[in-house]
Amino acid sequence: SRPLILVLGDQLDVDLASLREAPPEAVIALCEAAEEGRYVPHHPQKIALVLAAMRHFAADLRDRGHRVHYSALDDPDNAQTLLDEAERLARLYGCDEIRAVRPGEWRLWQAMRERQGSALPWRLIEDDRFYTTPDDFAAWEQGRKSPRLEYFYREMRRRTGLLMEDDAPAGGRWNYDHDNREPLPEGIEVPAPPRHRRDDVTREVMTLVEEHFGDHFGDLAGFHWPVTRRQALADLRHFLAELLPDFGRYQDAISDSEPFLFHSRLSAALNLGLLSPRELCEGAEREYHQGRAPLNAAEGFIRQILGWREYVRGLYWTRMPDYKRANALGANRGLPACYWTGDTELRCLKRAIEMTRDNAYAHHIQRLMVTGNVALLCDVAPDALCDWYLAVYADACEWVELPNTLGMVLHGDGGLMGSKPYCASGKYIDRMSDHCRHCRFDPKRVVGDNACPLNSLYWRFLETHREALSGNHRMKLIYGSLDRMSDDKRAAMRDQAEAFLAGLETEPAYGRGEHR
Ligand code: FAD
Numbered sequence: 014s015r016p017l018i019l020v021l022g023d024q025l026d027v028d029l030a031s032l033r034e035a036p037p038e039a040v041i042a043l044c045e046a047a048e049e050g051r052y053v054p055h056h057p058q059k060i061a062l063v064l065a066a067m068r069h070f071a072a073d074l075r076d077r078g079h080r081v082h083y084s085a086l087d088d089p090d091n092a093q094t095l096l097d098e099a100e101r102l103a104r105l106y107g108c109d110e111i112r113a114v115r116p117g118e119w120r121l122w123q124a125m126r127e128r129q130g131s132a133l134p135w136r137l138i139e140d141d142r143f144y145t146t147p148d149d150f151a152a153w154e155q156g157r158k159s160p161r162l163e164y165f166y167r168e169m170r171r172r173t174g175l176l177m178e179d180d181a182p183a184g185g186r187w188n189y190d191h192d193n194r195e196p197l198p199e200g201i202e203v204p205a206p207p208r209h210r211r212d213d214v215t216r217e218v219m220t221l222v223e224e225h226f227g228d229h230f231g232d233l234a235g236f237h238w239p240v241t242r243r244q245a246l247a248d249l250r251h252f253l254a255e256l257l258p259d260f261g262r263y264q265d266a267i268s269d270s271e272p273f274l275f276h277s278r279l280s281a282a283l284n285l286g287l288l289s290p291r292e293l294c295e296g297a298e299r300e301y302h303q304g305r306a307p308l309n310a311a312e313g314f315i316r317q318i319l320g321w322r323e324y325v326r327g328l329y330w331t332r333m334p335d336y337k338r339a340n341a342l343g344a345n346r347g348l349p350a351c352y353w354t355g356d357t358e359l360r361c362l363k364r365a366i367e368m369t370r371d372n373a374y375a376h377h378i379q380r381l382m383v384t385g386n387v388a389l390l391c392d393v394a395p396d397a398l399c400d401w402y403l404a405v406y407a408d409a410c411e412w413v414e415l416p417n418t419l420g421m422v423l424h425g426d427g428g429l430m431g432s433k434p435y436c437a438s439g440k441y442i443d444r445m446s447d448h449c450r451h452c453r454f455d456p457k458r459v460v461g462d463n464a465c466p467l468n469s470l471y472w473r474f475l476e477t478h479r480e481a482l483s484g485n486h487r488m489k490l491i492y493g494s495l496d497r498m499s500d501d502k503r504a505a506m507r508d509q510a511e512a513f514l515a516g517l518e519t520e521p522a523y524g525r526g527e528h529r
Contacts, residue, residue, distance in 0.1 A: 016136070017042055017108040019099045022049075022063045023117050023410055025070040025242075026286035027077065030138045031112045035079070040106045043071050044084040047093040047225075053404040056231035057222050058238065058373035062407050065218040065240040066285050072214070073241075082106070086221065096124055103133055115140040117284070117410040119333035142289060143323060144169060150327025159429070160328070163188070166320035175294055175315055176301070176308075183301070188316070189309035193264045196445055203271045204255040206278060208237055209244045230353050230405060235371050238281055238407055245279075245287035252277040253296050253306075261310035265378050267446035269360070272368040276376045277314070280408035283322075290318050317377075325416040328430060337399075339419060341427035342478055344392040347519035352384070352401055359466065360452035361442045362387050373407035378445070380406075385422035386437050390470040391514060392477075395425045433487045436474055439465030460505045466513045473510035476503070 018031045018041045026032075035041065045067065050060050064086070071083045082105075084091045084098055092098040103111050113135060116122055128135045139146055145153075153168060154160045167187055170176060176183040211219070223233060239245040259275040268274060282288045294315045301311035329336065351357040355366040365383040369375045375384065380402070388398045399418045403409045420430030439456035442465075443449040449456045449465070458464035459472070475482065475495055483492045495503070 014110060015039065015106070015108050016110045016112045017099060017103040017106060019044070019095070019111055019113045020070075021095070021113070021116050021121075022067050023285050024114055024140075025066055026142060026289070027073070028142075028289075029114055029286070030141050031114050032074075032079075034138075039080070039112075040102070040108060041074055041079050041081045042084070042099055042102050043067050043081070044095055044098040044102075045086040045091070046084075046095045046098060047086060047091075049095065050086075050226060053400050054229040055226070055403075055409075056369075056373040056405050056407065057226050057229055057233040058231055058236050059405075059407045059409065060226050060229075061215075061219050061222045061233060061236055062238040062240060062281060062373075063285065064222065065215045066287065068214050068218065069241045086225065095121065096128070100133055108133075110134055110136055112136045112138060114138045117412045119329070119337075119411070123334075142286060143326060144173065144290060144319060145323050145327060147327060147330035150323075151331050153327075154331065160324075161432070162320055162324050162430075165324050165327070166316055169319045169323060173294075173319065175298055175319060176312055183312070184308045189261065189312050192309040193261045193313050194445075195262045195266065197263055197266045197268055197271075197274070197447070203268075203274055204251075206237060206273055207244075207247055207251050209239055209247070211236075215240055231370050231373055238373075239287060242287050245282035248277075248279060248282060249288060249293065249296060252279060253300050257297060257300055257306045257310050257314060259310070261307065261313040264313055265445055267361070267376075267378050267383070267442070267448065269364055269447045269451055272372055272374065272376070274376060278374065283318075284408050284410050284413065290322065294319050322413065325420075325430070326412050328416045328420070329412040332426075332429075336419070336426065337415060339425045339427070340395050340423075341425050342392070342423065342481060344389075344423060344425070345394050346392045346397075346514075346517075347521050348393055348397040348401055349387070349391065350518040350520060358453055359387070360454075361446060361448040364448060369405050373405065375406070380417070381422060381435055382437055382441065382445070385418070386435065387467070387470075389423055389434060389436055390467065390474045391517065392474075393423070393519075395419045395423050397520065398423060427481075428485070433485050434482070436471060437467070438471035439467040442467065460509045464509065466510070469506045469509035470513065472503070472506045476507065 015038045018035055018039050020041060020043050045064060071081050074081050082102055092101050099111050111133065113125055115137060125135050125137055153165060170182060219233060219236060239248050256275045256277065263275050266274060279288060279293060283290065297311045297314045300306035301308055352366060355363050355370060357363050361383045365375050365379040399415055402414050402418045403411060416430055419425040424434040443456035453463060454465040455463050456465045459468040472495060475491065482488050
């Protein structure tokens with residue numbers, strides 16, 4: 014028998030389960046599909062990254078002696094949807110089976126599963142590039158009241174032995190988060206990210222993307238993503254040597270001028286398969302053991318990958334497809350138009366959107382506490398916001414984007430992922446960033462002309478969702494403050510917030526979500 018092995022754009026790892034088991038007669042297919050590039054308007058840098066990485070990977074497989082078919086976007090025969098193209102190629106090469114590793118989207122997985130018993134059967138293989146499989150996650154969840162990250166993470170530390178000393182966590186604690194909340198000191202220097210050489214393959218892809226997708230939100234000019242394993246390893250080395258030591262303390266900081274700070278920028282390479290989570294976690298652990306990075310930094314970094322990344326994936330695969338329809342707070346506003354233009358007077362929001370446009374990147378706190386928080390406070394519908402996040406970041410894949418956006422940011426899953434919403438007022442932004450000093454609004458004022466809109470929106474959000482949130486013991490204190498305010502003050506704040514919302518230009522709700 015001769016299988017066709019379909020390798021998807023986020024499976025670019027020579028050690029992929031399907032490639033490890035490939036018989037010599039197998040045909041390996043990599044397919045660019047216009048449909049995948051268009052169903053949300055992906056950032057040109059994201060499309061260029063995926064296509065350049067796929068093309069380099071195909072060349073690498075050929076060098077290793079595999080038989081590879083590469084369907085380019087502008088091949089006249091290209092069926093332009095992944096499944097149809099794979100089946101066309103299987104017939105072309107006389108293959109009797111198509112093998113695929115679990116993709117990063119439920120939609121595709123479901124479609125592949127439906128074809129398992131067809132005349133040209135699909136054989137689906139579990140993805141073992143993660144520390145856990147969806148089945149492992151389901152087993153861990155059995156018998157638990159609520160699947161909290163913290164307990165999942167401890168279990169993962171025990172299982173892997175990462176940062177463990179016998180049976181105890183290194184340093185005696187599981188979590189050093191409280192050391193990881195420093196704002197940036199004045200004038201701190203942030204090491205510049207590595208620049209990679211753009212070879213002919215990358216340049217050709219950039220031209221193609223400019224031609225086909227140049228109308229999408231986002232600039233291509235600042236493209237600096239690693240497109241090969243070698244380049245990704247250079248980024249990893251740079252992170253471990255230059256950034257990890259300060260990763261922890263400034264993990265929550267936001268800067269008006271610096272987009273990357275001490276974050277690794279490794280998510281895109283990781284999600285595409287150019288790096289493995291094990292080499293990141295083991296690399297960070299080694300830096301700690303060799304005395305080059307403090308424990309709070311290594312632990313904070315490992316928790317993001319061994320904890321959060323695996324945890325959101327487990328939630329995704331065990332909850333789909335219902336998860337995508339959840340909207341616990343009944344949010345129904347369309348996406349504010351400024352998310353595509355950056356045209357807003359809120360300086361924090363403006364800079365997060367501009368950095369996203371320039372880099373196809375914003376760090377976690379910008380995604381959570383700026384673009385996320387504004388959307389939460391404005392009752393933006395989960396569909397509308399999810400489509401935006403899926404489109405604009407180079408690292409966006411549905412399995413990781415959806416729980417973060419719908420669950421963590423919008424509390425749309427009713428508190429499955431986060432025990433309370435991450436809502437914040439202007440005061441928070443002022444404490445963690447230098448945006449407010451460049452802003453026309455005053456973070457200390459709640460009502461009046463130059464009051465920061467986040468303040469009144471914050472209190473309005475709490476009032477609006479009192480029924481859903483006030484019973485939460487972590488929200489008691491804040492509802493106490495709200496209740497102690499005079500009726501007049503509450504009314505003035507509400508009016509202020511409603512006036513802001515009335516003036517907010519938004520897209521029609523669900524306008525972009527038709528494919529969902
Ligand atoms: P670092 O700060 O250096 O963190 C190290 C690594 O930890 C990341 O590379 C990433 O792999 C992992 N990680 C950190 N936080 C999370 C998290 N909350 N969930 C899963 N993994 C995490 N991450 C994606 O990879 N793809 C997405 O589509 C995505 N969408 C997001 C949407 C929203 C609304 C929010 C709040 C977060 C989202 N994240 C997503 C998580 C996180 O913001 C990014 O992984 C991170 O900003 C990537 O930058 P970095 O590599 O510099 O991360």
